[in-house]
Amino acid sequence: MAGEAYDLHEYDVIVIGAGGAGIRAAIEASAQGARTALVCKSLLGKAHTVMAEGGIAAAMGNVWKEDNWQVHFRDTMRGGKMLNNWRMAQLHAMEAPDRVLELEEWGALFDRTKDGLISQRDFGGHKYARLAHVGDRTGLEMIRTLQQHAVHKGIDVHMECNVQRLLKDGDRVCGAVGYWRPSGRLVVFKSKAVVLATGGVGKCWKFTSNSWESTGDGVTLALDAGADLIDMECIQFHPTGMVWPISVRGLLVTEGVRGDGGTLKNSDGARFMFNYIPEYFKNETADNEKEADAWYEDKKNRRTPDLLPRDEVARAINAEVKAGRGSPHGGVYLDICTRRPADYIRKRLPSMYHQFKELAGVDITKDMMEVGPTCHYIMGGVRVDADSTATRVPGLFAAGEVAGGMHGANRLGGNSLSDLIVFGRRAGHYAAEYAKGVKGTATVDAGQIDVAIRELLAPVTRTGGENPYAIHADLQECMQSLVGIIRTASELKKALEEIAVFKQRLGRVRVEGGREFNPAWHLALDLHSMLSVSEAVTLGALERKESRGGHTREDYPFADDRFGKVNVVIRRKAGQFSVAQEPLPEMPAELKQLFQERK
Amino acid sequence: MAAAEFTMRVWRGDAKSGAFREYRVASDEGMVVLDVIHRLQATQAGDLACRWNCKAGKCGSCSAEIDGHPRLMCMTRMDTFQPGGTITVAPMKAFPLYRDLATDVSYNFEKAKTIPAFKPGPKEPDGTRRMAQADVERSQEFRKCIECFMCQDVCHVIRDHPENKPAFAGPRFIMRIAELEMHPLDTNDRLELARTKAGVGFCNITKCCTEVCPEHIHITDNAIIPLKERMVTETYDPVIWLLRKLTGRK
Numbered sequence: 080m081a082g083e084a085y086d087l088h089e090y091d092v093i094v095i096g097a098g099g100a101g102i103r104a105a106i107e108a109s110a111q112g113a114r115t116a117l118v119c120k121s122l123l124g125k126a127h128t129v130m131a132e133g134g135i136a137a138a139m140g141n142v143w144k145e146d147n148w149q150v151h152f153r154d155t156m157r158g159g160k161m162l163n164n165w166r167m168a169q170l171h172a173m174e175a176p177d178r179v180l181e182l183e184e185w186g187a188l189f190d191r192t193k194d195g196l197i198s199q200r201d202f203g204g205h206k207y208a209r210l211a212h213v214g215d216r217t218g219l220e221m222i223r224t225l226q227q228h229a230v231h232k233g234i235d236v237h238m239e240c241n242v243q244r245l246l247k248d249g250d251r252v253c254g255a256v257g258y259w260r261p262s263g264r265l266v267v268f269k270s271k272a273v274v275l276a277t278g279g280v281g282k283c284w285k286f287t288s289n290s291w292e293s294t295g296d297g298v299t300l301a302l303d304a305g306a307d308l309i310d311m312e313c314i315q316f317h318p319t320g321m322v323w324p325i326s327v328r329g330l331l332v333t334e335g336v337r338g339d340g341g342t343l344k345n346s347d348g349a350r351f352m353f354n355y356i357p358e359y360f361k362n363e364t365a366d367n368e369k370e371a372d373a374w375y376e377d378k379k380n381r382r383t384p385d386l387l388p389r390d391e392v393a394r395a396i397n398a399e400v401k402a403g404r405g406s407p408h409g410g411v412y413l414d415i416c417t418r419r420p421a422d423y424i425r426k427r428l429p430s431m432y433h434q435f436k437e438l439a440g441v442d443i444t445k446d447m448m449e450v451g452p453t454c455h456y457i458m459g460g461v462r463v464d465a466d467s468t469a470t471r472v473p474g475l476f477a478a479g480e481v482a483g484g485m486h487g488a489n490r491l492g493g494n495s496l497s498d499l500i501v502f503g504r505r506a507g508h509y510a511a512e513y514a515k516g517v518k519g520t521a522t523v524d525a526g527q528i529d530v531a532i533r534e535l536l537a538p539v540t541r542t543g544g545e546n547p548y549a550i551h552a553d554l555q556e557c558m559q560s561l562v563g564i565i566r567t568a569s570e571l572k573k574a575l576e577e578i579a580v581f582k583q584r585l586g587r588v589r590v591e592g593g594r595e596f597n598p599a600w601h602l603a604l605d606l607h608s609m610l611s612v613s614e615a616v617t618l619g620a621l622e623r624k625e626s627r628g629g630h631t632r633e634d635y636p637f638a639d640d641r642f643g644k645v646n647v648v649i650r651r652k653a654g655q656f657s658v659a660q661e662p663l664p665e666m667p668a669e670l671k672q673l674f675q676e677r678k
Numbered sequence: 679m680a681a682a683e684f685t686m687r688v689w690r691g692d693a694k695s696g697a698f699r700e701y702r703v704a705s706d707e708g709m710v711v712l713d714v715i716h717r718l719q720a721t722q723a724g725d726l727a728c729r730w731n732c733k734a735g736k737c738g739s740c741s742a743e744i745d746g747h748p749r750l751m752c753m754t755r756m757d758t759f760q761p762g763g764t765i766t767v768a769p770m771k772a773f774p775l776y777r778d779l780a781t782d783v784s785y786n787f788e789k790a791k792t793i794p795a796f797k798p799g800p801k802e803p804d805g806t807r808r809m810a811q812a813d814v815e816r817s818q819e820f821r822k823c824i825e826c827f828m829c830q831d832v833c834h835v836i837r838d839h840p841e842n843k844p845a846f847a848g849p850r851f852i853m854r855i856a857e858l859e860m861h862p863l864d865t866n867d868r869l870e871l872a873r874t875k876a877g878v879g880f881c882n883i884t885k886c887c888t889e890v891c892p893e894h895i896h897i898t899d900n901a902i903i904p905l906k907e908r909m910v911t912e913t914y915d916p917v918i919w920l921l922r923k924l925t926g927r928k
Contacts, residue, residue: 122729123787124825125737183807186796186861188814188821195808213818219736220821230787231795238787261776290731324708330734434734437753438710548720592725595692596777599724 083532085256085265090116090235091514092507093255094274095242095297098126099218099499100479100506101276102225103178107507108274109234113514115507116235116268118257120292123236124226127278127290128499131218132333132430134200134210135500136493137175141196143207143378148172150206153673155494157359158204158388159458159487160628161643162310165666166465167485171494171501178500179211187224189213201338203386204491206363207378215333215430221496240266242296243604244531245273245304246523251473252304253521256531260601263594265532269523271514274468274506275301275461275477280612282551282605284454285559286329288320294605295612297481301461302611302651306470309483309646310459311612312619313629315490316564318343318392320453322410327438329453332413332431334492336448337385339427340375341415343396344447345404351411352384355395360387390489390628393452397564400451410451416444452564456495458486458629459619462648465664467509468502474513478506484646488628538603539594543587547603550584554609557581562617567633571621578614585610614656619647622658681706682761686714688726689768692777698766699723705756711767712740712751715779727778735892738826742779743768748828748890770831772840785843786827789851792875798863809862820857820901822893823850829887829897835880846877849887849897856901859908873909878902 092108094101097119105117119126138151151172156163179197183189189211190198201208213220229236242257246267254269277297281289302308319332337343345351353371356364364384365371371383385392396411406412415424421444425432428443435441435448460483461470468476479499486494538547561574585606590599619630625639626632645660683704690699701722705714712730719726730740733752740751745766759765773781802808829849835842847855855868855876872878885898895901912918 121731121739122783125731125739127731129737129824130732130734180807184798186798186858186864188809188818188861191809191811191814195810196806213821216736216822219824223821223823227790227795230791236787261780261782290733290737292731325706326709326713327733430736437735438755439708546720546724548724552720590724596727596780597725598719598727 083265083536085267085528085532087267087269088116089269089520090114091270092272092274092510093118093268093270094276094507095255095300096126096276096278096479096481097123097236098128098276098278098479099221099225099496100503101126101274102222102229103500103503104274104276104478104507104510105234106225106229106232107504108511109232111508111511113511116237117229118237118240118242118268120239120241120260122238124222126222127293128218128222128496130288130290130331131221131496132215132331133202133335133338134212134217134493135175135179135221135496136202136205136209136491137179137211137497138172138209139176139179139197139199139211141192142199146207146209149673151175151209152670154205155491156487156674158491159489160638161487162313162627162663163487164465164484164664165670166664167502169670170465171485171498174501175497178497178504182221182224182500185224185228187220189220200335201375201386202492203334203337203392204388205493210338210493212335214426215335215428217496241601241604242300243535245300245475246527247304248521248524252475254523256528256535258535261596263597263600265535267523267528269521271517271521272474272476272510274510275475275481276479276503276506277481279480280457280609280616281454283554283558283609283613283616284563285555286320287454288317288329288331289454295608296605297477298460298615299608299611301470301472301475301477301481302615304472304475306472306475307462308460308615308649309462310488310619311457311615311649312623312647313458313488314454314616315389315456315458315629316393316452317455318389318396318452319413319450321439322406322449322451323408324439330434330438331453331455332448332450333428334389336413336415336428336431339415340419341413342383342385342418343392344412344414345399346406347404350385351399351404352387352392352395355391355398356384356387357391360391388489388491393564394631396452406449408449410449412447413450414447416446456480456490458488458490459483462646466505468506469509469513474517476506476510478502488630535604538588538590538600541589543589545584545587545589547588547590547599547606550581550588550606551602551609554578554581554606554613558613562613562620565631565633566620568621571617574617575614578610578617582610611651615649618649618656618658622647622660684714684756684759684762685764686718687764687766688715688718688778690726690778691775693775696775700764709756710752711744711749711754711756711765714756715751715767727776727780729780736824738824738892741770741826741828741831743770748831750826750892753892770827772831772833772837773827783827786825786830786848786850789847790854792847792871793851793854793858794866794868794871796858796861796864797866799865807863813862816860816900817857819895820853822895823853824893825850826892828890828892832886832890834884834886842877842880845875846880847875849881849902852876852878852881852905853895853897853901856905859905869909869912872905873913878905878909881906
């Protein structure tokens with residue numbers, strides 16, 4: 080498309096994605112004096128962070144004085160089945176309290192303790208009540224606070240701008256190419272550093288809690304720029320998504336329901352989680368209802384198995400449904416109505432009350448909810464340096480869900496919002512520092528821009544008969560049935576064959592209509608990312624011949640120590656994927672002690 | 679409700695021209711209007727423009743006018759309509775049209791910039807910030823706002839009189855001013871702004887904004903009226919006026 084016009088902007092740092100990590104990164108880069116732009120696919124304030132419900136995990140010790148960063152670090156590593164990058168988990172646990180307090184300095188209004196401090200609630204896998212929250216709309220509070228702060232810092236925000244390709248000058252990143260969704264006009268950003276904060280990949284699956292934006296754009300941008308991906312097979316299926324009506328299947332039901340006293344029951348009315356306590360968590364989990372219920376008030380009791388880490392609970396629900404003890408619409412029951420007073424439920428869980436009332440016609444203060452696993456989060460992602468969030472590509476940084484390592488094989492609830500602000504800040508800081516060291520203006524290669532523009536415009540210019548919506552539906556069906564919660568080699572291989580066919584079909588997509596706000600065109604371009612992500616996840620899942628956290632193999636049902644010591648690393652060169660096993664960073668002795676001293 | 683067929687009358691067009699187009703489409707049990715719009719995109723109108731993100735009433739992206747009422751498409755169930763009937767879906771009227779159901783809502787982001795930021799006072803002697811739950815709840819109600827901008831859309835001050843836009847911030851941002859004014863830690867004074875640039879005086883308390891709010895925020899009663907009262911007290915109260923003259927305070 081030589082001669083196709085495009086807008087041109089120049090910055091020191093561009094941040095792609097305006098969820099919690101992206102806005103926090105932009106605030107920090109700007110504070111460091113870098114000319115900074117925040118580029119996002121949706122309107123500002125609509126990113127997926129807005130859907131986070133339960134809270135931000137931070138060992139502030141406002142409710143339990145015994146809590147500290149070491150306990151949080153230990154919970155995070157054990158929840159991640161020790162596959163975490165220990166340094167990321169350490170930085171996260173150490174810095175999260177300061178980042179939460181910083182939000183308060185910027186106007187956030189968290190719920191309070193009786194002493195007037197930030198209240199903290201119980202969540203799965205956390206030893207102490209640790210989640211700073213605002214009812215069950217904590218993500219909204221976070222994104223609004225960051226958004227309002229950023230606006231007053233004078234950061235340029237480019238909304239409804241979809242970045243599709245990165246530009247490189249030799250080894251290093253020097254810019255990006257995208258388009259404005261409203262006008263369809265193309266845009267080139269020249270930039271010394273790029274921060275990826277693009278979030279997750281959930282739209283590859285049929286039943287997901289994720290919004291349309293979660294198409295793995297950052298994963299694909301990084302892969303194409305030469306960065307490494309790690310542990311892409313580790314996908315979190317959140318145990319409690321809505322299962323009915325079918326049109327809202329997958330919509331998130333916050334873990335806060337269980338944190339506030341809710342319990343899972345099967346069709347016999349039995350609290351089945353007591354039958355699924357793994358050896359690994361036996362010492363810290365209550366094995367009878369009396370102790371489990373007493374734990375909410377007194378932490379000397381062991382924790383209720385309803386709040387085991389999410390991977391354990393999701394597998395348990397899956398097993399109950401398979402055994403024929405599910406609810407009418409293929410889930411299990413989540414009961415808070417018989418366990419807490421109606422006023423308490425409406426006060427603590429207003430969004431859940433509203434959501435079930437309006438969408439399912441269920442009053443959760445009177446009736447039990449029907450819930451089942453839903454694709455929620457990817458633990459794997461772009462490999463980064465723990466301290467600086469730098470990828471192996473100079474000038475390219477990644478923070479938040481798009482980055483891998485922090486959460487190991489399974490993420491604890493509440494650790495995502497804290498991840499966003501801890502590593503968002505770090506990404507902004509180190510990207511700005513890097514940009515300062517880049518002399519002169521970057522050279523942007525016209526040839527690369529031409530190639531990008533040609534590829535972006537192909538779906539609106541070529542002839543062909545494929546409908547992008549049909550390809551997306553087929554991909555979601557494939558990933559749901561073949562690369563879901565429980566995996567096996569034969570199905571994974573079948574998925575790879577299907578993905579290869581989807582790629583060919585994508586090459587024949589032709590969308591009707593023009594370039595102005597055309598969702599079919601947008602989907603056709605996002606499918607490029609979704610297919611890369613799906614292939615990477617499937618390759619990783621084949622390589623990891625064990626079951627660990629958010630990766631369960633029917634043909635290798637147990638954790639294997641050999642795989643517990645390695646990241647599955649994925650790269651792509653000239654369109655060809657390669658897969659390797661590489662050793663995890665070694666945890667220093669003083670941190671290792673934390674796992675031996677206590678039980 | 680089992681599956682049923684509907685006639686969807688959807689606005690198609692851009693800023694220059696457009697018209698309603700009718701589509702026959704099936705709706706399954708439990709579906710909402712946004713599901714039907716998505717089904718239309720996938721099967722009959724691939725380029726039908728609309729915004730959406732969370733599909734759970736949490737992000738405020740899919741605002742539209744359904745049978746003349748501003749609604750979130752993701753929270754409007756199909757079984758609230760007569761099976762076989764016709765449902766009209768139009769873009770928000772108060773904002774310029776991009777295409778189909780997507781409008782240019784930049785007015786709102788411009789207004790947001792004009793409100794002075796949160797500015798906390800000093801910390802407690804022990805380095806903490808202490809606030810009572812009862813005190814944070816007043817502003818928390820307003821912070822439930824998901825910025826769907828339907829209150830802005832329905833407000834006749836700008837809906838019927840676009841010429842007022844430069845002088846009127848609309849319910850969403852008058853509420854933002856009230857939220858900051860009621861924030862227990864904030865020290866900035868925005869009353870003068872509320873009176874002048876935000877144009878609180880334009881509001882004649884018809885409560886249309888409160889009626890359409892999907893978060894059921896009492897915009898008029900809890901945000902706008904208290905702000906009006908404070909403004910009247912501080913600006914027009916003769917005793918306070920005299921005190922201000924005497925002390926030289928603004």
